[in-house]
Amino acid sequence: MKLLVYGAGVCGSLFAVQMHEAGHDVSLLARGERLTALRRHGVRLAEEDGPVRQVPVPVTRQPDGEYDLITVFVRAHQVDAVLKSLAGVRGDVLFLLNWAAGPEPLGAAIGHERVLLGFPSTGGTTDGDVVRHRKADFLTRRVAIPIGEPDGRTTPRLERIVETFRTAGINAKAEPRMDAWLRTHAAFTVPLGRAAYAAGGPVALAGAPDAVRGMLHLMRQNLAALETPPVPRAFTVLRALPQGLLVAVLRRFLKSPTAVHSGLDDLSPATAAELERLAEQLRARAGVL
Secondary structure, three states: OOOEEEOOOHHHHHHHHHHHHHOOOOEOOOOHHHHHHHHHHHHHHHHOOOOOOEEOOOOOOOOOEEEEEEOOOOHHHHHHHHHHHOOOOEEEEEEEEOOOOOOOOHHHOOOHHHHEOOOOOOEEEEEOEEEEOOOOHHHHHHHOOEEEEEOOOOOOHHHHHHHHHHHHOOOOEEEOHHHHHHHHHHHHHHHHHHHHHHOOHHHHOOOOHHHHHHHHHHHHHHHHHOOOOEEEEEEHHHHHOOOOHHHHHHHHHHHOOOHHHHOOOOOHHHHHHHHHHHHHHHEEEEEEO
């Protein structure tokens, strides 16, 4: 597969390495200092606080020509710029990112027939030019990347992409309700991200039970306002279980290595900008936040 990975942050870098090491023709798109660092010594990876390894993934500054698949790993507020640069590039485009605005604005810019939706299952943080990602364990290996057609069909190209990812060691699955999945995730993520950002990180948020209760209240409001049932249905527990139990579970999660290495510790302006864009998209579609 000739593959363009658009976005050299945590998720894009990890995905590019996995596909490159599986033997695919991968180009990792980056700009500025990130591009310079990648050209100098490749992608530098580490499991949490473990040793660093370097992988010489080919990099590029601009998309060029035609690809079998273009995967987009950027923040929600950066998508508009990506769409402009991909309008003249041939190839299906799989958007693997936070997105609650639906497939329509994506398809309007690059062609509706090119769009697929998904979400990465990995997470991590950047430490200088090193990508520190969550350590794989029994549970994280079972979490699959959901990928879907905008209209929910199971198409040959969707089956081909899922199988290609699985062959490369990436757990993936076809999700027929991908748009609803992304809106459900945003309804949960925006209160969580904003609360962690305001507190100074997930561990600090865990030490503020009133803030966790307020965060849970917003999550419940958002989920109740969605026009379709939550996807996955497991999110219904946030509305069904007692508040006290959920606050205790959320506080424990916020103190775990999974939360600390998930990106919730990223207090950059880019995090705030992405959360604001997601909140705008939810307000436009469901009138929440």
